[in-house]
Amino acid sequence: MFKKFSTATDISGHTPVKSSVQRQLRAALLSQWRIEPETLESIWPKKEGLVHVKCREHISIYTVNGKPIFFQHFDGPLVPTLRLLHQYPYILPMVKIDRGAIRFMLAGANMMCPGLTSAGGWLPPAEEGLPAGTLVAVHAEGKEHAAGIGLCKLSTEDMKKINKNVGVETLAYLGDDLWSQKSL
């Protein structure tokens, strides 16, 4: 999503967010991510205002003190920035891609099922299967930190069964233009 993004051309406005909307966002974050209220408080204190940065193609980035915390496309799920995910790796469920797929991930491609189902990849077992449309942290074989964040196009069980085409759509990856923007 942030393959080509430059502050000069792609940002249309910075607006502070109303506190009623802030409360709604806070509640949404607590329900969508696996995060404790206290930890969310340390990332985004109640006293701090949230700034809504509007970008092209209906993408909104929300920042605290200039630092981007999460973003959203249309009214879709709230996606944490990759930097935030590195600091708190447990807030999203994990899937792993094998080594050969890493370079494609780092170029922004979507992850195909075979990369997740092969020997180096890892998907959660059937009891913890994730439905389609879940936000996941995409980890890489042999690496400690997430390489990117994606949205499951198929449920993890379907990925194992069908094993063809796109499994996870890449929303953010290491080194994309959002990564390079440390503050907005």
Added chain:
Amino acid sequence: MGKKQRGQAPPAAAPGPEEAESSTAPAPVVEPTPPKEVVYCGVCDWPVEYCEFGSTFTKCKEWLKAEHPELWDKYYSEDALAARLGTISLEAQSKLEKDTAKKEAKAEAKAEADMKKKMSSQVIIKRIERTKRKHVTVISGLDKFGVDLKKAAKQFASKFATGASVSKVTAGATDDEIVVQGDVCYEVLEMIEDGVGVLKGIPADNVEIVEDKKKKGGD
């Protein structure tokens, strides 16, 4: 009376601390989970383990060795490399290495070309006549040195107590120009040379003053 008091005081004191404990026990303070500390490479700004996929791998390794020797050992020592071959076959691994080496060379060449362009680009200061006795100073080329134009314009405006604005030459790209009202070209030159505020990092020889006056005359 003394005995009674003493008799009463200890039993009163005993339930006191007990009550205090039971009231604080069910409300423990929940500490937020601290963030994980991540070491980002000084060269490519990725987590250190991903440097091998970037285009500046050799520089990254040198940086890591200098800054964080323990991590260097962890990732690049002999046994670590052997363990990392993982699930790809040997040919695939060597192909991957060749690809990254090629990418690295390309990226280096590109970075060099960019640097050269940067060195040769200049900041041009022009003085243009507006009406008979009035001039404007046009400063172009600051963009290439990574100067934030709006902030620079504001700085000029406050320093010279006149108006300053940013104008785009071509629509779309900011082909920058800062227009300052008044004849301030020499002062601007001084400001740039001193590197005041946002005007950092501009070597003095890259700045040029071009006279764009129609009339010749002493000033």
